[in-house]
Amino acid sequence: MTRVPDLSTRPATLADAAAIHRLIGKPFVSLDTVSSDLARPAIDLARDTLLTHTPDGELVGWAWVHLGRRAEAHVHAAHRGRGLGSRLLAFTEANARAAGSDRLGQNVDDADPAAAQLLTAHGYQLKATSWLLHLALPDEPAVPDPPAGLSVRAYRDGDGPAVHELVEDSFAAFRSRRRDYAEWAQHIVQRATFAPHLSCLAFDGERLVGVQLSLDLPDTSQGHIAELAVHSDYRGRDVGAFLLRQAFSDVYRHGRRGCEVWTHSDTGALGFYQRAGMSVTRSGSHYSKAL
Known part of the structure; x- marks a missing residue:
């Protein structure tokens, strides 16, 4: 060498x-x-x-x-x-x-086997997989009515703290720690490409029960969903499916002809996106090592 x-x-x-x-x-x-x-x-x-x-x-x-x-x-x-x-x-x-x-993890693109080999040679073990899913949108997709009793609207200034709490609560079972608001906001709603007009919130009365947050990335014809989360009390009521379909429609009307989203094996959501017609286009692996 x-x-x-x-x-x-x-x-x-x-x-x-x-x-x-x-x-x-x-x-x-x-x-x-x-x-x-x-x-x-x-x-x-x-x-x-x-x-x-x-x-x-x-x-x-x-x-x-x-x-x-x-x-x-x-x-x-x-x-x-x-x-x-x-x-x-x-x-x-x-x-x-x-x-x-006492432990360190790193994600690698599955199209880069040399990176995975380097990690395993240094004692890292495969722990999880992430997938990038895509749906082509040649025509404007139909959007069903919201689930019974729920109302929806676009993200507004001031929604951040409530949205953050719902997202962190929804994924608490799958993540080793909660992100604090400043960290989450910097990575999502304070980004230059965050698109409130393409992001949708679902309410039961005054209670926030589901969110879909999108980015408007430059130099691409694709919409990009950054977060999709539903309160545990409202799972199984098609809230997530509605928010996903709404996202497809919104990005189409914004001139995008496809939509993509990453999901993680720990969440068990791969099948949810595939049932909506999305297909895996890339994957990555998470390796971890005890220090």
């Missing part, structure tokens, strides 16, 4: 978002997503991020760690097989240990 000499490292800054986005180079990872990750309140850029450059200033590697629990790392394709991935992995593990974490 030939190692890369003379690499320089430094923490990331918010101004590095575009360069990191180019390094990742995946169509399903938007510049907005990278910018949002860098701005997460819980990330200390000076402590939790690492950029690696060649002597001529080319960015060839990057890694970050969130709360000592989750990491991401990417290496430029032309610089793989030279030890840089292992170097970034060592940074993420040292960071997690310093944060007092």
